[in-house]
Amino acid sequence: MIDLVFTKMDRVFLYMDRRRCTFLHKLDKLGIRQTVKFEFPFDSLPIVVKSEVVKMMNIPDRIKLAITSQRMENLVKRASIKQPLFYAIRVDKHYPIITMDVRGDENAAIADSSRQFDRSNMIGTLELVPWLNRKYSDMQNMTHIFKKLRRILPIKRLALILIADQLTEKSVKELLSIPELTTIEFVWIEGDEIESNILKLIMDWLDTKKDISIIDCHIPEDFHHAKAFKFSSVHYEDADWVEIEDLLTLEDCDAVVLGRNYLSSEDVNRFLKFWIESDLDMFEWFSMSAETLEMTEVLEDLILVKTSRDGQDYSIVKASRKRKIMSITLEEEDEDCLRLCVYSPEESFTKEHKVLELMEQKKKLETELQAMVKNGVEARRLTMEIRKLSKELDSVCTFYNEKTAIIAH
Known part of the structure; x- marks a missing residue:
């Protein structure tokens, strides 16, 4: 047995019982009144109409209809x-x-x-x-x-x-x-x-x-x-x-x-x-x-670079061998929870990624400089490049040292 009630055009209802259809009319918000009773076998409907009726059924009714015959099973399959x-x-x-x-x-x-x-x-x-x-x-x-x-x-x-x-x-x-x-x-x-x-x-x-x-x-x-x-x-x-x-x-x-x-x-x-x-x-x-x-x-x-967004503090680190960055967050609202999210620099924290690159370059040049004779031409060139990187960091960071930079938003 299949029972189905659904609205059509907000006024007309279709009731189906044992694969026979009856039209009802909605009189007002308080109830439903049967006006003209059109009753006919569901199988007599055109295939397109039957398919639309199936689409309006809930899942249990579709299953109950499908089990009645191979033809109904195929109909439900096409409609779904x-x-x-x-x-x-x-x-x-x-x-x-x-x-x-x-x-x-x-x-x-x-x-x-x-x-x-x-x-x-x-x-x-x-x-x-x-x-x-x-x-x-x-x-x-x-x-x-x-x-x-x-x-x-x-x-x-x-x-x-x-x-x-x-x-x-x-x-x-x-x-x-x-x-x-x-x-x-x-x-x-x-x-x-x-x-x-x-x-x-x-x-x-x-x-x-x-x-x-x-x-x-x-x-x-x-x-x-x-x-x-x-x-x-x-x-x-x-x-x-x-x-x-x-x-x-x-x-x-x-x-x-x-x-x-x-x-x-x-x-x-x-x-x-x-x-x-x-x-x-x-x-x-x-x-x-x-x-x-x-x-x-x-x-x-x-x-790392420390920054904040929407009241949440983040620490940003950069991968050495791939173009990825990671945000590190400790969330304390409910229970302490450490969250790590990986991005490409184009997706998020673009400025922070740039600062990490500058810090990385600066550290590399300082390491090279320490291994050289202080008064050599190459040493003077490295010193100039390090100063240039320092100025770039000064322009975007409120603080930085060898390990940490802070960007205020």
């Missing part, structure tokens, strides 16, 4: 081709759940009919009997439903949600053997604690072009995996297990978020120096809990 959905498959000790939404608003959830859900958009598996096989396991049946759905309602992004403390090594191996899951873009893990062997299975399987988040879930402190910081983005809310050597393996990562951790100020200082000297694009954005960090130690021995 330009409306890709965000899919998520949630796996715990019960029957898996498939959710589908558009722009973050959940539009449908498919779960075992025996589970209690306080949501009108849930479709129980008993309503999808034509798509089920009695010989299949719960996981196999949900996989089959997913295969049907993705052919009818296109995917924009697929996520896998795992409840860690309800997983077994056997169930995870069965799950990861499903070919359709290789198209996922994002893995979300939550729960009390995840076992090391299970997390290793997941990371072994997950492609480095995908994203992974582990939230509200303890990770054993002795855990280690070579790919832990090789994914497109990573979020580890419990990062007590993370060591500085793990961070040094970062490469082409869009975003890194670390929650509680044992990294020291000395560790972070080493990490920043490694980024400055590295040939690799390690990350674009990095955030970590910084409750135990001392910023003077974090920034020790770095050549």
Whole structure:
């Protein structure tokens, strides 16, 4: 049975019940009055009109219509081709759940009919009997439903949600053997604690072009995996297990978020120096809990420019081997949080990048000068160039020395 109510021209309503259509008229804001009752089979509508009707349906109604016949399945598929959905498959000790939404608003959830859900958009598996096989396991049946759905309602992004403390090594191996899951873009893990062997299975399987988040879930402190910081983005809310050597393996990562951790100020200082000297694009954005960090130690021995924008203080450093700069920020509004953002000089902090170049040139010339005879012609030339660089720095900086410059905005 399919129930559908939607407005047309703000006055006329179409009600569909068991694939028969009835027109209603909106009398006023207080209610709906049936004026002239036009009732006819949905199948009798022209194909273009049927397609428009399907586009006005919500996701559960589209699925219920598609299951009635192969012809209706094809109709829903054609009408939905330009409306890709965000899919998520949630796996715990019960029957898996498939959710589908558009722009973050959940539009449908498919779960075992025996589970209690306080949501009108849930479709129980008993309503999808034509798509089920009695010989299949719960996981196999949900996989089959997913295969049907993705052919009818296109995917924009697929996520896998795992409840860690309800997983077994056997169930995870069965799950990861499903070919359709290789198209996922994002893995979300939550729960009390995840076992090391299970997390290793997941990371072994997950492609480095995908994203992974582990939230509200303890990770054993002795855990280690070579790919832990090789994914497109990573979020580890419990990062007590993370060591500085793990961070040094970062490469082409869009975003890194670390929650509680044992990294020291000395560790972070080493990490920043490694980024400055590295040939690799390690990350674009990095955030970590910084409750135990001392910023003077974090920034020790770095050549940097201090500046401020919109009330926020920034320290800017420059990469040695690539045309990149990094902003270093300690945010204290909620909890202490260290944020690192990487830019090209054309994107942001252009003036600061220029100052860093001047400081770098000045330091290089001063080093050359110290190795020369003071009264030589070359020494006098270097002295003149150093004075010229000093004047340029004076014109843009309120203060500078060998390591630090300050620009006031």
